[in-house]
Structure formats: structure tokens, C-alpha cells
Amino acid sequence: MAGVITGCGSKKNDSNVAKNSGDTFTVGFDAEFPPYGYKDDSGEYVGFDLDLAAEVCSRNGWTLVKQPIEWESKDMELNSGMIDCIWNGFTMDGREKEYTWSTAYVDNSQVVVVKKNSGITKLSDLAGKNVIVQSDSSALAAFTGEDADEENIRLAASFKSLQQVGDYNSAFLNLDAGSADAVCMDIGVAKYEVESRGDTFTILNEHVSSEEYGVGFKKGNTQLRNQVQETLEEMLADGSFDSIVQKWGLEESACLGQPGTDSVMKAEDTVKEKTGFLDNMLDILRQLLSGMLASLGIFVLTLIFSLPLGLVITFIRRSKLKVLNWIARIYISIMRGTPLMLQLLVVFFGPYYLFGMSLSNSYRFYAVIIGFSLNYAAYFAEIYRSGIEAVPKGQYEAAAVLGYSRTQTFVRIIFPQMVKIVLPPVTNEVITLVKDTSLAFALAYTEMFTLAKQIAAAQTSIMPLFVAGLFYYIFNFVVAYGMEKLENKMKY
Structure with missing residues (x-):
């Protein structure tokens, strides 16, 4: 909050900014959108739009900065001043009132x-x-x-x-x-x-x-738009624009300078309609509801499967059979040593690429639950193991003297003490799980945070992300409060 207040207090009126020779010109683009912008085999960012931007910078004496961005966050990047424009096969249709546009060029x-x-x-x-x-x-x-x-x-x-x-x-x-x-x-x-x-x-x-594609600038920044637009028209007049078009094989699509391509620029309205705060908030909550339910579903089902699975893996990890012991060690090492997102992709696409099995759309949700459960079970297994090994050996010896079997010893003596010991680290993992549900989007499964990013992009507002953050905080607060109450009850 202090950072936001400080930022607002020092904010300058930079909605209409021109560039001078020697300035940087930062272009925001999706680095996975060939042929307009992408990373080639040599690791360089290349593309039709980036070539156009480079030529514009060269003629104005600017230094081009190629800035890959997360597409859903493009409006926050632009409005915060982190980038000067969005230049990446950026569609004007349906966004006419949200940006200050160049003329259409594709x-x-x-x-x-x-x-x-x-x-x-x-x-x-x-x-x-x-x-x-x-x-x-x-x-x-x-x-x-x-x-x-x-x-x-x-x-x-x-x-x-x-x-x-x-x-x-x-x-x-x-x-x-x-x-x-x-x-x-x-x-x-x-x-x-x-x-x-x-x-x-x-x-x-x-x-x-x-x-039609255009170059999108921050709403109201006509000075920078005009500089870029004039340079593009110079490039069209001397043939350099056509040369870049031919290089990328887009002769059928290029339309810079054709009649009607400047209609959006001429009709631009610098005033953007705004809805009331309360109405906007209610609309965001309504749209986020399905995503909240999806996140809750991932959270609950993951816990249902991973908590007991972690205990099973703990038994295997503590087994006296070396083969089983090493299998558990390798499994835990892989699950903890590789990104969860990669594991989700392997669970989802593995059956097809390894065994040629055709995948159904309904498997998407099952893959999310399987991937999350396998990952968190590995973490829970190590937490359980540390809890079991923290119980003094004298407890086992006393149970043996009293005639308890191994099963009775674990269930009635070791397990209750282990639960008391592991509750704090288990609480940490559960809280992390709440936030990790957002990784389900790797499999095109739309949960709450992904939905919030989509709504934020559609509304060109950061408010949906704040609402999502509030949901995560409240959810985690409830989880932490419940676990704290459980800890207090077990302090006998």
C-alpha cells in the first residue's frame, strides 16, 4: 500500500510523451507469435514487427528495446510506462477505444x-x-x-x-x-x-x-504515435516498408497507406467511458465465480489424494528393502527437483507421446489433479518422514516392552505424535497449494487467477487481479486460522 501511495504521489502526467534522439523506444511483444515476433534458433528476437520497429528507431535516432511480455499483462505494462507501445500483430478490431492507434499496416x-x-x-x-x-x-x-x-x-x-x-x-x-x-x-x-x-x-x-493490425500506444499519447506514424509513411514512400514485407512473405496482407486504413486513427476519442466502481466490482466477482470454484476444486481434491499418498510414500522411503527405498528416493527427487508446470505437461501429454494414446478433453481436469497430487505427495512424504524420525526411539522400545505390535505402535503411539510435529510444515505446503492452483492454466484449465488475467486484459484494468489477490489472501487466512486452531487443540 505504501508503494502504491508513493507511486501515485510522484506520478507525472506522461500520457502524451514524445521521444527525442538518443532515447530508448521499448516495444512490448509476445515472443511466441511468429512471424511477427519470436526467438529464432540463434536465441535472437526477430520478426516482421520487430524489423519495422528497428527501422523506425534507426531513422529517429532511438535505441530499440525488445521487451517480451506476458500477453494478458500487456495493458499494465503499457499503462505503467514499462513499454512505449504494443507492436506485435496487435488487432485493432474491438479495441478501437482502448488505445491510441497508428494506421492499420496489415x-x-x-x-x-x-x-x-x-x-x-x-x-x-x-x-x-x-x-x-x-x-x-x-x-x-x-x-x-x-x-x-x-x-x-x-x-x-x-x-x-x-x-x-x-x-x-x-x-x-x-x-x-x-x-x-x-x-x-x-x-x-x-x-x-x-x-x-x-x-x-x-x-x-x-x-x-x-x-487489421496497428501499433497500440497508451491512450492519449498522440505525440509518440505521430512520430512513429510519420516514420512509417516515410518508409512506405521510399520502399523500405515493402522490402521488409517481402522479407517475411506478407505481401498479401500488408495494407499500409491503403484507403480506409486510417479510419480508427481519425476517429479516435481520447475519453474512455468508465463504469461505477461498485458495478464494476460486482461484475468482476460474477465473472470470477466459476474460476473460484475451479481453484477450490483443485485445492480440495489435491489434499484428499496427496495427504494419504504421501504417507504411503513415507513407508516405502523407510522400507528396509533397498529397491523400494531407492524408488521412493528417486521419485521424491524428481518431484521436488523439477517445476510443477513441467510435471503437469508430462502427465497430460505423456500418454500420447509415449504410448500413442488419444487424449480426450475431459482428461484435462484429471491430469491437473493427478499432477498436483503426485507433486505434493512427495513434499508431504518428506515432512511425514521427518516427523516420524523426530519421535524418540524410547517410544518404540516402551511399546515393544508393553507388547504392542508394529501396527499398534505406529497407529496409537507414533502417528499421533508425528501429526503434532508436522502440522506447521504441512500448513505451509497447504498455503502454497492455494497459490499453485494458478499453474493449472499450463493445461488450458481455466482457474481463478487465469480468469482474472483474462478479465483484466479485456477491461484494460488491474482491478480483477487485485480481487483475485484478495481471494487468495482470505482463503489462505482461513486455512492458516483453521490449522492454528488444530495445533492448539493438539497441545495436550
């Missing part, structure tokens, strides 16, 4: 990519199918946005599901594994992806929608 369309042997040949064949789009993308807006055509809305309603992923590589992994039937995306990106992935996929002839 005329793009949304198309559908499917497997060649899928039997899907036209858009109507997508009825009852699982379709994937990138979150906060033009394809998503074409099906669910406020300006979506009635025909596309009806088409989306016929889908079995409309899933969202963070990047197109994940989308094609789902398509390849059979957990999705089609991917809807920009035609330029679709052509690049299909050509680079061999003879496996094809693009349907019918287009979902048409759109």
Missing part, C-alpha cells in the same frame, strides 16, 4: 487449423468439437467479444468446448495429442506454424473473421 484474418486426417473441412464441421484459442486473442474476441458476429456466436455455441491457452505452441500440442480438434488463430501465424510443423496440419478455406 490486413489479417482469423482461420482454423486442423489435422489433415480429422475429417473437418468447413466451419460447420466444428459443431461438437473442442476448439482452442489464445487467451485475449482476436480469435477469442471473434467468438465471444461484444462485436462478434451473430454467425460466429452461433458457431461458438455449437462447440463442445472453447479452451484458452497462453501460447500457440501449447495449442498445437493439444491439437497433436487429440485433446483439441481445432485451433483458431491469425492467418499469418497459422501459415508459419503449419509450414514449420511438416505435413500434419491444414488451414480451412473459410475464414472466421477479418481484422
